[in-house]
Amino acid sequence: MSTARAARRILIRLGAMAAAGTLLAACGSGSTDAQDSNGRITLTVDLFGTFGFKEAGLYKEYEKSHPNITIKQTDTQEEKNYWKALQTRLAGGGGLADVQGIEIGRIASVAQRQSDKFEDLNQYGAAKLKANFTDSKWGAATTRSGQVMGLGTDNGPGAICYRTDLLKKAGLPTDREELAKKWSTWDGYLDLGKQYMKNAPAKTAWIDSIRSIYTNVAGQYKERYYDSSGKLIYQDSPAVKEAWDLSVKADRAGVSAELAQWTPPWNQAFAAGSFATLPCPAWMLGYIKGQAGDAGKGKWDIARMPGVPGNWGGSYLSIPRAAKHKKEAYELIEWLTAPEQQAKLFTEIGNFPSSVPAIAKVADTEDPYFSGAPIGKIFGDAAKQAPVQVLGVNDQDIQEQITAGLFEIEKKGTSPDTAWKHAEKGIDNAIG
Incomplete structure (x- = not known):
């Protein structure tokens, strides 16, 4: 999602009495307070975007095999809103x-700055699961001292999702192999977009937003915003420069529907058929459906993505120190991230x-x-070839500010130089 998932959800709840209850629960791992009179436990799961657990029937399956457990999920569509609310609650403890x-x-x-706010999953036996995960997925959630802050759900290898009916009406090929050859580079992708726009069906564009290009091009590099030493490099990053320049080129080519992602108009555009192609990480498939x-x-x-395969998004499941049912929560996330369930999620959701x-x-x-x-x-090959990305403590904040700058270019006609200066100022404000 962000992951880019990419899109995501939240319900803010509980007052002073509940906050006091969670603080008490934080004193002991595996506590089972707040059971009902029959000994049933309600596990709360708070997510953003479409993780797919509910949609694939995994919660019902788990509840069937664990009759004392009820799972209650809450959601936030946009991840940045989710993260902001999560930070507020972590600070307050409730x-x-x-x-x-x-x-x-x-x-x-989380791993470098907030490990005191989340459970080390090793204490519940997570260490035995290391071989189940790719090295990059496991390593990103592991602190320097070896604590494991979360179990990985998915990865976001990329491709291009496209509407065959719209391409056909515009006189373009629809075969996935032929298209992959024509857009083997991002310049080729934009050239094909210009061809599409000459004969585009009414009220349609080639792509949803130039920000889609930025996110996916940047995801094709190992280093984007930080280098391997942890140094902030976004101002001189080849990944950022190429992704920004290609996005600006797309704006000038007039191939974008200029839709703000993760908004109601963007959501409605999927059903209306307002754009012909969409750079899509695997998790986007469920969102499109x-x-x-x-x-x-x-x-x-779906066809292969231009250039070297990249990665956009992917998520983790973590347990806050203030959680009420830590042991039961760990058993749930171990099950949800097990190979069998991950395979089912891909088959059912993408x-x-x-x-x-x-x-x-x-x-x-x-x-x-x-x-x-x-x-x-398609996604398996992309995952094998995608670079193992260097992740920094403020990756998401930096990306949000840069894509906000691109939105200024796209929607307000701001010059690229001015929009970049605004992005730099936003990054300074966001990360200090």
Whole structure:
């Protein structure tokens, strides 16, 4: 999601009495207070975007095998709103769920700055799971002293999702292999977009927003905002420069629908068919299905992304120190992130596994919604080739400010130089 998931949700709850209760619960790991008279426990899960657990029926499956457990999920669509609210509650110690989702762009902050706010999952036996995960997924959530701050859910290898009906009406090819050759580079992708716009069906554009280009191009580099030593490098980063310049080029080419991502108009555009292509990490598949609905089935397809495969997003499940049901929460997240469940999530929703055994399980998966696209191979190949990204403590904040600058260019006509200066000022304010 951000992950970029990318999109995400929250419910703010609890007052002074509940806050006091969570502080008491924080005194002991594995506490089982607040059971009902029958000994049942309600586990609260607070997420952003579409993790897919509920949609794939995993909660119901877990509750069936654990009759004393009820799972209550709350959501925030936009991750930045979720993170802001989570920080407020971490500072106050109250209103926290038993399980909190963490975006990949935030996990370095949790591991390096907030390890005192979250449980070390090693104390519940997480160390034995290390071999289940890719090295980068496991390492990003591990502190320098070896504490494990979360278990990985998915990764975000990228591709291009496209509407075959719109491309056909514009006189362009629709075969996924032919398209992948034509847009083997981002310049090729933009050139094809210009061709599309000459004969585009009414009220449609080539891409949803130039920010889609930025996020996916930047995701094709190992270093974006920080180098491997932890030094802030975004101002001189080749990844940021290429991604920014290509986004500006897309704006000048007039191929964008100029939609603000994760807003109601953007959501409605999926069903309306307002854009023909969308750079899409694997987790976006579930989002597209949810917004485009049954009417979109068979109209979408997927092809390889231009350039070197990249990664956008991926998430973790963590347990706050102030959680009420820590032991039960750990048992749930261990189960949700196990290979079997990760494989099912990919098959049902499209979230690509971070579990090594699960990746092998889904290699031959096809998706009928996306015209039978071999999503196991497309995203599997992308995951193998994508760079292992260097993650910094303020990755997400930096990206949000840069994409806000691009939104100024796209919607307000701000010059690129001025928009970049605004982005730099926003970054300074956001990270201090």
